[in-house]
Amino acid sequence: MSTSVNRAELREFLRSRRARVAPEDVGMPPGVRRRTPGLRREEVAHLAGVGITWYTWLEQGRPINVSSQVLDAVARTLFLDAAERDHLYRLAGVPQPPVTSDPPTEIPGDLDTVLETLDPLPAMLVDARTDVLRWNRAYAALHPALVSAPPGERNTVWHLFAAPEGRHHIVNRDKQAPEAAAGLRYRYSQNPGDPRWQDLITRLCAASSLFSRLWATHDVAPPRLCNKRYDVPGIGEVSLRATGMELTDCPGVRLVVHTPDDERSRRNIDRLLLRA
Numbered sequence: 001m002s003t004s005v006n007r008a009e010l011r012e013f014l015r016s017r018r019a020r021v022a023p024e025d026v027g028m029p030p031g032v033r034r035r036t037p038g039l040r041r042e043e044v045a046h047l048a049g050v051g052i053t054w055y056t057w058l059e060q061g062r063p064i065n066v067s068s069q070v071l072d073a074v075a076r077t078l079f080l081d082a083a084e085r086d087h088l089y090r091l092a093g094v095p096q097p098p099v100t101s102d103p104p105t106e107i108p109g110d111l112d113t114v115l116e117t118l119d120p121l122p123a124m125l126v127d128a129r130t131d132v133l134r135w136n137r138a139y140a141a142l143h144p145a146l147v148s149a150p151p152g153e154r155n156t157v158w159h160l161f162a163a164p165e166g167r168h169h170i171v172n173r174d175k176q177a178p179e180a181a182a183g184l185r186y187r188y189s190q191n192p193g194d195p196r197w198q199d200l201i202t203r204l205c206a207a208s209s210l211f212s213r214l215w216a217t218h219d220v221a222p223p224r225l226c227n228k229r230y231d232v233p234g235i236g237e238v239s240l241r242a243t244g245m246e247l248t249d250c251p252g253v254r255l256v257v258h259t260p261d262d263e264r265s266r267r268n269i270d271r272l273l274l275r276a
Contacts (some may be wrong), residue, residue, distance in 0.1 A: 010092060
């Protein structure tokens, strides 16, 4: 394992995944009442075909040599999905393809032209940490508080969790929140020890009890763009479908375009632009 951050993450991740697997899920009788939910360490070791001491050391985050075959056995035993399995590999220090998450020092000017051309569709450029780098007029009209925020808070996850309730007007926040936290952890684990990532997570946990609770679950999933619904004061509801595109000329940067989901939303976007 490469860092103490990874070791701590691995310990908490394996504990949380073990706790969600009931004995009956793996064909074992429930037995006597347990003090804690899920499987015991020795049960995971037995089902994965590894020694109890070795598995204990793995879960404790000790710097031991780990093979992909053993990690696969643990992943199968704990019913990890593809994203969680990748997450386990990264935390255990098994080599992964390099991931570039930092935006280039300069974003080509023609991308500003692309953003302008996409009006009246709200569009932005965003990096792996979900920092918003560029935006067009429609996106600014829909998210005035976000685009006017200082750089450290000009972030879509920060806006979702830490912006004052009266400013983001997100209707389906309860659905977006768990997905956003799990997606952020997926990218976070690709950048172990990066102080900029750690600073973002620390600030989010301090600013939002909801984010802190979701982060503590150690749920991880590939980031995906979900439909978003807003209740814009004086305008009405706007439902948007997000489409993300990786930019080959700008590694780590995505172009995200929001398309109105129905005719009412399209009209309300036009009204919002007229008001802006």
